[in-house]
Amino acid sequence: MPITHSRRPPGRRDTRRRPEGHATLAPSQKTGKRDVRAVAPTAQRAVAYLRDQGEADMANAVQTVLDYATAPTPAYGDSPISLYLDRAFRDHVKAQAKATGVDAATTVREGFEAFLAGAWDPPQPKRATHGATLDKVNFSVRVSAELIERVQERAAEYTREQGWPAARGYALNAMQVAAAYLAHVYPLPDQAPAEQ
Known part of the structure; x- marks a missing residue:
């Protein structure tokens, strides 16, 4: 009996639904430290705006992420x-x-x-003795x-x-x-x- 693989026929889309709340990020939407550093001036303005709006908790959260992402990386760790x-x-x-x-x-x-x-x-x-099993x-x-x-x-x-x-x-x-x-x-x- 030959082994068959279950694949979708060519031209047919995958009709399975993604789990609720699942989002796929495009590569340009991924946010690493470098990406956060690039938007640091805008993020700093967002912190000021949130504070002006009375959202201190949210402003502190954004500031914490901003501080982490913009902290200098030591040459030797x-x-x-x-x-x-x-x-x-x-x-x-x-x-x-x-x-x-x-x-x-x-x-x-x-x-x-x-x-x-x-x-x-x-x-x-000192080298271990030849044949010794340690x-x-x-x-x-x-x-x-x-x-x-x-x-x-x-x-x-x-x-x-x-x-x-x-x-x-x-x-x-x-x-x-x-x-x-x-x-x-x-x-x-x-x-x-x-x-x-």
């Missing part, structure tokens, strides 16, 4: 940085961050600043893109200064600095330095 961590360590970091009330992103930022200032030195990256997971934190870039540059310099191999997996990068600082701040109980 927070960017996600993905860390490839052992699952047990990731869970430990999350639990410790929750217990201390300091999120992991703040800790990573502190580590980046300490590394850039020379107040903390990360250990040499339960690795992705752990993402948001950090300033500009800060990530500075750490990435400094990590390359630091690798050369230390005489470490520059091969993939051995060279230091921003993700490894972040993971190493998290391990420094939140060591696993069996890896914590002995107190003297």
Whole structure:
């Protein structure tokens, strides 16, 4: 039995009705930030008109949208940085961050600043043993893109200064600095330095 597709015959319109209240916008009617910025002077006059008419709530609503759409976009915002961590360590970091009330992103930022200032030195990256099966997971934190870039540059310099191999997996990068600082701040109980 051949497979047939149910299609409308050519030349026949779709007679199904759209749900009540459904409107289709033409591409020229879509309103993104750029579109709102283009009509900002008119929208500002609309705000003044609404206030004159005693419609303060509506004027405030229009002003809020206008303020959002015309706010400057920073050159660098927070960017996600993905860390490839052992699952047990990731869970430990999350639990410790929750217990201390300091999120992991703040800790990573502190580590980046300490590394850039020379107040903390990360250990040499190590590759996993060949054939080792570790339960690795992705752990993402948001950090300033500009800060990530500075750490990435400094990590390359630091690798050369230390005489470490520059091969993939051995060279230091921003993700490894972040993971190493998290391990420094939140060591696993069996890896914590002995107190003297």
